Amino acid sequence: MSASESRTPAPGSDSVQLFSSRSDDYARYRPTYPDALFAWLAEQCESTDTALDLAAGNGQASFPLRRHFRRVLACDASAQQLEAGGNWPKVQCFVAEAERLPLRSGQLDLLVVAQALHWFATPDFFAEARLALKPHGLFCAWCYSLLEVSTDVDAIIQQLYTDTLGGYWPAGRSSVDAGYRDICPPFARIDTPAFALEAHWSLTELLGYLRTWSAVKKWQQRHHRDPVAMLEPQLLSAWGPAERRRLVGWPLHFLTGFPNR
Secondary structure, rough: OOOOHHOOOOOOOOHHHHOOOHHHHHHHHOOOHHHHHHHHHHHHHOOEEEEEEEEOOOOOOOOHHHHOOEEEEEEEOOOOHHHOOOOOOOOOEEEOOOOOOOOOOOOOOEEEEEEEEEEEEEOHHHHHHHHHHHEEEEEEEEEOOOOOOHHHHHHHHHHHHHHOOOOOOOOOOHHHHHHOOOOOOOOOOOOOOOOOEEEEEEEEHHHHOOOOHHHHHHHHHHHHHHHHHHHHHHHHHHHHHOOOOOEEEEEOOOEEEOOOO
């Protein structure tokens, strides 16, 4: 997919409504990012005055940034997603579209986009990001696709992802599957260390996470059934005792660079 093939979901659009409809579930079931990632990002910045978490959702990337930057901003097109983040201590929140950021030029030392660039990787957005960043400001977007547990569990989840939900993913999801290799930013990429998400989850937590998928919500709206519940017996058989905690991993894929160099 080229950068021009996806569009920012405007407030009130289907995409924003899908992600807003279960904001509390996102806050509860989405995995957290490794601390080492944010330490590395800060080390790459010439100064650590101001960072923006764009498409911040419930703040999974915003809150760790507070340990490394004097001022942290969080922006999302969905007010409901921001509200799911609670009180947002020491983070300044605002609602805006990615291509229309209410920021002054050269304000940001760092702009991050966690698991969302594929919804708005347009030339207009990259121009807006370049305008908001300082001359040596860093841009970093990342994504993760399917989780990894074990061969048998992974096969069942792949069946859900591809067979059941095929055709129900919003436009842009193919870029996640490609690890953002298909997005061509108007600046040179830099190498990013290998980072991954990890969690020790019970089966209940895994099922809760699967139900946050936008395609699950869309499939359920059309068929009035829960596609995750349909696979629950198979998952239980592959998982073992439901209360058993297993290591779940998601490799991270990055698009990182200095747009104004």
